[in-house]
Amino acid sequence: MDVxxxxxxxxxxxxxxxxxxxxxxxxxxxxxVAVISKVYPMRSHTVSAEGGAAAVIKPEDSLDxxxxxxxxxxxxxxxxxxxxxxxxEAPAEMLQLEHxxxxxxxxxxxxxxxxxxxxxxxxxxxxxxxxxxxxxxxxLFQTTLKYEAIERYDECFVTKLLVEEGRCRGVVAIELxxxxxxxxxxxxxxxxxxxxxxxxxxTTNGAIKTGDGMALAYRAGVPLxxxxxxQYHPTGLPFTGILITEAARxxxxxxxxxxxxxxxxxYDLGRPEPKPVLRSMELGPRDRLSQAFVKEQEKGRTLEGPxxxxxxxxxxxxxxxxxxKKLPFVRELCRKYVNVDPVKELIPVRTVVHYxxxxxxxxxxxxxxxxxxxAAGEVACVSINGANRLxxxxxxxxxxxxxxxxxAAAAFAAQQKESNPAVFAQARDEERRLKESFLRxxxxxxxxxxxxxxxxxxMEACAGIYRTGADLQQxxxxxxxxxxxxxxxxxxxxxYTFNTELTAALELSFMLDVAESMVHSALARRESRGxxxxxxxxxxxxxxxxxxxLAYRVPDGPPRIDYxxxxxxxxxxxQRIYGK
Amino acid sequence: xxxxxxLSVTRYRPEEESEPTRQTYEVPYRKDWVVLDALNYVKDxxxxxxxxRWSCRMGVCGSCGMMVNGEPKLTCAAFxxxxxxxxxxxxxxxxxxxxxxxxVDITDFIKRLKRVKPWIIWKEEKPLAEGEYRQTPxxxxxxxxxxxxxxxxxxxxxxxxxxxxxxxxxPAAIALAQRYNLDSRDTGALERLDILSEKNGIxxxxxxxxxxxxxxxxxxxxxxxQQYKLTSAAHWFKSFLLPWGTK
Numbered sequence: 001m002d003v004x005x006x007x008x009x010x011x012x013x014x015x016x017x018x019x020x021x022x023x024x025x026x027x028x029x030x031x032x033v034a035v036i037s038k039v040y041p042m043r044s045h046t047v048s049a050e051g052g053a054a055a056v057i058k059p060e061d062s063l064d065x066x067x068x069x070x071x072x073x074x075x076x077x078x079x080x081x082x083x084x085x086x087x088x089e090a091p092a093e094m095l096q097l098e099h100x101x102x103x104x105x106x107x108x109x110x111x112x113x114x115x116x117x118x119x120x121x122x123x124x125x126x127x128x129x130x131x132x133x134x135x136x137x138x139x140l141f142q143t144t145l146k147y148e149a150i151e152r153y154d155e156c157f158v159t160k161l162l163v164e165e166g167r168c169r170g171v172v173a174i175e176l177x178x179x180x181x182x183x184x185x186x187x188x189x190x191x192x193x194x195x196x197x198x199x200x201x202x203t204t205n206g207a208i209k210t211g212d213g214m215a216l217a218y219r220a221g222v223p224l225x226x227x228x229x230x231q232y233h234p235t236g237l238p239f240t241g242i243l244i245t246e247a248a249r250x251x252x253x254x255x256x257x258x259x260x261x262x263x264x265x266x267y268d269l270g271r272p273e274p275k276p277v278l279r280s281m282e283l284g285p286r287d288r289l290s291q292a293f294v295k296e297q298e299k300g301r302t303l304e305g306p307x308x309x310x311x312x313x314x315x316x317x318x319x320x321x322x323x324x325k326k327l328p329f330v331r332e333l334c335r336k337y338v339n340v341d342p343v344k345e346l347i348p349v350r351t352v353v354h355y356x357x358x359x360x361x362x363x364x365x366x367x368x369x370x371x372x373x374x375a376a377g378e379v380a381c382v383s384i385n386g387a388n389r390l391x392x393x394x395x396x397x398x399x400x401x402x403x404x405x406x407x408a409a410a411a412f413a414a415q416q417k418e419s420n421p422a423v424f425a426q427a428r429d430e431e432r433r434l435k436e437s438f439l440r441x442x443x444x445x446x447x448x449x450x451x452x453x454x455x456x457x458x459m460e461a462c463a464g465i466y467r468t469g470a471d472l473q474q475x476x477x478x479x480x481x482x483x484x485x486x487x488x489x490x491x492x493x494x495x496y497t498f499n500t501e502l503t504a505a506l507e508l509s510f511m512l513d514v515a516e517s518m519v520h521s522a523l524a525r526r527e528s529r530g531x532x533x534x535x536x537x538x539x540x541x542x543x544x545x546x547x548x549x550l551a552y553r554v555p556d557g558p559p560r561i562d563y564x565x566x567x568x569x570x571x572x573x574x575q576r577i578y579g580k
Numbered sequence: 581x582x583x584x585x586x587l588s589v590t591r592y593r594p595e596e597e598s599e600p601t602r603q604t605y606e607v608p609y610r611k612d613w614v615v616l617d618a619l620n621y622v623k624d625x626x627x628x629x630x631x632x633r634w635s636c637r638m639g640v641c642g643s644c645g646m647m648v649n650g651e652p653k654l655t656c657a658a659f660x661x662x663x664x665x666x667x668x669x670x671x672x673x674x675x676x677x678x679x680x681x682x683x684v685d686i687t688d689f690i691k692r693l694k695r696v697k698p699w700i701i702w703k704e705e706k707p708l709a710e711g712e713y714r715q716t717p718x719x720x721x722x723x724x725x726x727x728x729x730x731x732x733x734x735x736x737x738x739x740x741x742x743x744x745x746x747x748x749x750x751p752a753a754i755a756l757a758q759r760y761n762l763d764s765r766d767t768g769a770l771e772r773l774d775i776l777s778e779k780n781g782i783x784x785x786x787x788x789x790x791x792x793x794x795x796x797x798x799x800x801x802x803x804x805x806q807q808y809k810l811t812s813a814a815h816w817f818k819s820f821l822l823p824w825g826t827k
Contacts, residue, residue, distance in 0.1 A: 143699045449624030492627055
């Protein structure tokens, strides 16, 4: 076991993690900052974000409009103080990325261009063609290289948070190349590990999105907030689940059922117009569009394919020139993966798990209830996204709350003393656990892939776009059986060198914990709001559920679900109105 | 028509064997599958000990580059149907040390990346309150292509010079330097020129252009290297006539 130390340790090297690291280094140049990630930072899933990042920059826009769109889009489950801070700090964060070299698409006069996006009343989404996340991530990663204070532990897999005397004091990790165990002490730890789409069988998320940070915090006693809110994106490619960005609709694309009919007009989303209308039709919020897909399916008006039912996304009328300029990646993905040229043909699309509104419970400074532990980005739930996130808010969230967590963690770290040696005993216990449970384990017969597929099947059945109490109850009974079977796992790979079967096992165990928190949070929320639609409780219930759920882990039992009220500042709960 | 295809894969477990060996797996043949899907089938169903990197499965994270039938490829974009009926040979990217099975050691590249200073160098950053640096679409187009690199390492595995001269900065690092040199916001070209003009910088490249052929993102690193050589030669010549200026 190697023992290392730093002042601020960031777990995860995507947009939120890198922004946090840079901010921590700039806040206090005396601090030793480190970024630990299970992949090289430029592999992080931020890379797959396509459409853009929202921030008020144009004179016709206002912070209040951005806040209102976000809050109504989130079906009034957003904390409005957090949203106000978010929209206010967003423009400077985006400009900072511009100064660092992000290749934003531009107006002819050289100013940053913006595009419309779903649920937004004003055009405010900055974009770098349709590879916005890729460019933001590489700009951030390359910029971190100039900070000598930032050290990196690339391809190191965190297995446990070190907690001693009620404070987070570091992590235990496996260095993948060597299999060596690292005990890294830190005065403050920031989780920035992203979401957990891989809990489901059909997702836009990369293989690495396995809820690691959520499970690490959950196991350390930190509650997971609003885990029942899972975003289904309306337009993924069948089979692969590859995302076709909302920007395709923002630029003017139409969703058509099998009769070539723009079916969204039947779902209270406005009238079909030839040109895109903001907060209307194809530019409605994702939850409503995904629900409309299911209704069309029930009416038998979707198409049938080998990988499930689908509808068509039509961007042919945009023309080759616009598509190549603003949606080149969409064209490339369609040609490569479904053998369709969207300049001339219809794109088959279906709903797909995309994003977790819920996550590690934090306040607006990024602090979790565990002193010394912070979280930012998709892993965290502040919450600015409420019951349904608007497209293009999440990349900006990574910057604003990454920076906030970086500042808060740096300030906290500066006041702390060196760690208590008792944590090393914990780290040695963890090293022993990894050996005994996996690498030197005798017996066992379960395969990782079998358990993972069963978990994914359970989650798809119970936590889809529409849910019922009975299905969730069934899942609540089935998941613990998978937890039991996990103890009977047997690995083919007993090697210390780059053992990806060991990390897959640890990821599966993280996902099983996260899945449990989702199921129980969804079961307890007996109302319908945003992305959480209970057919047995079809109405929103502000009297009982204008509140965030908090799932606390209970050893050997289901999680305890508690609630905290939503913070309302200036926008009392109202109806969500689109297409008017 | 057979419904399976043979994957012949490099195995190397340094704790057990001193040299890489090969292993063949029969996997289902499906026309929608890419080589990466076949590798995942092996890992999930047949042999959990096979190691390889992957994540996004959509050609943008740059993790899953390997040699497929001798050519550097992103395995998430290499369809089984293009290699049918097989066998399909899958090896780790060449010219890199092998860590394990299909996983190569790229720490050398990561160090090189930092050496070319891939960040905006201003004389002085203007305050955020003054807004964005103006950059017209034409100015963006000058460097945009070089900003598309996903660091997948295919160009290194295609570069005969990197194979012979492991000290060579290499196509992706040079293209990235050029990406910043050509950015209208940047004033660091001279600093980068010094780094790239030294030994193992750009002069080792013999312009065979293999890097550009294999690039999945059409970055054209060979073009970047060529441009760089011209700039560098012009600078060397001008240095006799003019005092050092900025770019």
